[in-house]
Amino acid sequence: MRRLDRETVDRIAAGEVVTRPARVVVELLENALDAGAERIEIEVSAGGTERVRVVDDGRGMSADEAARAVERHTTSKLPDGDLRAVETLGFRGEALASIADVATLTLTTNDGGSRATRVQVADGDVTVEATGRGRGTTVEVTDLFHNRPARRASMAAPATEFERISDRVAAYALLRPEVAVSLEHDGRRTFATPGSGSFADAALAVYDREVARESTTLAATASVPVGDEEASVGVRGLLAYPSITRASADHVRIAVNGRPVAMPDLRRAITRGYGSLLPGDRYPVAALSVSVPARAVDPNVHPTKAQVAIRGADAVADAVEEGVSDALSTADLRRSADVAM
Ligand code: ADP
Ligand code: MG
Numbered sequence: 261m262r263r264l265d266r267e268t269v270d271r272i273a274a275g276e277v278v279t280r281p282a283r284v285v286v287e288l289l290e291n292a293l294d295a296g297a298e299r300i301e302i303e304v305s306a307g308g309t310e311r312v313r314v315v316d317d318g319r320g321m322s323a324d325e326a327a328r329a330v331e332r333h334t335t336s337k338l339p340d341g342d343l344r345a346v347e348t349l350g351f352r353g354e355a356l357a358s359i360a361d362v363a364t365l366t367l368t369t370n371d372g373g374s375r376a377t378r379v380q381v382a383d384g385d386v387t388v389e390a391t392g393r394g395r396g397t398t399v400e401v402t403d404l405f406h407n408r409p410a411r412r413a414s415m416a417a418p419a420t421e422f423e424r425i426s427d428r429v430a431a432y433a434l435l436r437p438e439v440a441v442s443l444e445h446d447g448r449r450t451f452a453t454p455g456s457g458s459f460a461d462a463a464l465a466v467y468d469r470e471v472a473r474e475s476t477t478l479a480a481t482a483s484v485p486v487g488d489e490e491a492s493v494g495v496r497g498l499l500a501y502p503s504i505t506r507a508s509a510d511h512v513r514i515a516v517n518g519r520p521v522a523m524p525d526l527r528r529a530i531t532r533g534y535g536s537l538l539p540g541d542r543y544p545v546a547a548l549s550v551s552v553p554a555r556a557v558d559p560n561v562h563p564t565k566a567q568v569a570i571r572g573a574d575a576v577a578d579a580v581e582e583g584v585s586d587a588l589s590t591a592d593l594r595r596s597a598d599v600a601m
Contacts, residue, residue, distance in 0.1 A: 261325045261336045264353060277358035280415060281308025281404060282424040283564070284359055288399050289432055290349035291356075292316035293439065293518075295397060298455060303444045307418030308425055309404060317396040320371035326379045327388050330365065332357040347554050349519055349565075356399075362411070363404040369397040383407075426450055427510065428520075430466045434498070434547035435515040437462035459498040459547060471545055475500040478548070478587035482579040486556045486572035493576055495583040497548035501591065502534055505542035513547045514580075517557055522566045526550070529577040533584025546584070552576060 278284060285308060292300045295318025305311040321329060328334045335353030359365050360381035368391060370376035376393035379386065382403075405412035415421060422445050433441040433453045440455030453465040464472035477498050484493045514526045534544050558569040570576055 261328050261334055263331075264333045264335065277355055277563075278362055279411075280424065281312060281421045282428050284308060284312050284363070284401050284404065285314070285425050286428050286432075286564075287350075287355035287359065288312065288314035288401075289429065289441075291399075292318055292397070293432070293436065294348045294350055295319050297396070297439060299440045301442050301444070302429060304422065304425060305446055307416075307421030307445075309415055309418055309421060310402065312401045312404075313398065315396070315398045317394075320395050320397050321369040321377070322371050322373070323377040323388065323390070325371070326367060326369050326377040327386070330356045330360050330367065330379055330381050330386065347517070351559070359401055362408050363401045363406065366400045366402075367397065368393050368399075370395050431513045431515075431520040431547075434459070434462050434466055434513055435520050435549050436518060459496070463498050463500075463547065467545070471500050471504055474504050475545075476587055476591040478583055480579075480583040480586065482582065484552075484572060484575040484579050486553065486575070491553050491556060491572070493579045494551040495548055495580055496551075498546065499548075499584060499587055499591075500545035502537040502539075502544065502588075504545050505539060506545060507542065509543045511545040512543055515549045516568050516570065517551055517554060518549070519559065519565065519568065521568055523568075525573065525577050526580060529580040530584055533581040534588065535585060537588060548580065548584075550576065550580060 277287065281304070285302060285304065289300060289302065292314055295316060297316035297318035299317045301315040303313045325336065333353045335351060356365065364380070364382040366378065366380045368376055368378045370393045372395045376391050377388060378391040379388050405415070426443060429441065429443045433451065437453060437459050438455060438457040440453055442452035443450040451465050453462040459477050460472055460475065463475060475498050479496045481492055481494050483490050509527055512527045512530050514521060514523060514530065530546050530548060531538065531543060538544060552570060556571045559565050561567060561569045
């Protein structure tokens, strides 16, 4: 764990990290994924306005690391400050500190040793004590925006804030099927993926049986020009058949190197891949994970990293479109039309 130097900090796109409960959830979820967790449990109360809790079984932190993790601009993820080589979801070292600025944050963690550490930040006061817990990390956030009346007042009704949370968590759960992700709201389970690695299993958990049945999986690779070299691009995921559509593009989900992103160009490439199979003004249900060489991606162009810059983006989009249209043309789409064989 190191403190980033001023220069690196300045190069990191600035942005207000915590704007609403869903941001808190996403930052904690990304930290759990970066820690190599295989199981992540997310519990929220009142749409996250009262409480957010994320429990993971990842590598955890030592007492020293835990105390430093809540300081500003401390990260374990940029070994030599080289932003170009970053392969983790986080790298700015500001999420925990920013959350602790506007809420009470309690972190309990164990890196596999005999004792765990509990760090609490409340009103700027940091307390560190020894406690018990197995390997992994639990972060609990309460009193969100207690010291930011304007932000507190601008939060939507719990049901609306929860919709955002649920949508964001679903994206990670669908696009990282190797991790078991569960979401609970006010004590009621929303969904829980099994972590089997299967996109279909994750879709069955997040959606209903119909979407899971009326879909095909895809695993394609293409050689794509990226700058002046050829790069191997992988496209994997799940495509619901065109018999299942939605009125908005919200269910067209895409990840680049494991990071869910909101990139209209890639979204449109997926929709283009469905071509005329899709009724006009309807959108498909799809979750595609695109992998490109890390050096071709700059994740540091957007405050919430919802967009990344890809060198050779057009060629990557073409590869996505082709992967989708090939997968749909080989799938037995008539299955959904009850054709007797
Ligand atoms: P970043 O993720 O950009 O490094 P954060 O403020 O989100 O910044 O986290 C700071 C550091 O705390 C991380 O670099 C990591 O070392 C540690 N950390 C945070 N959450 C976890 C977790 N769930 N498991 C293990 N380590 C964590
Ligand atoms: Mg982080």
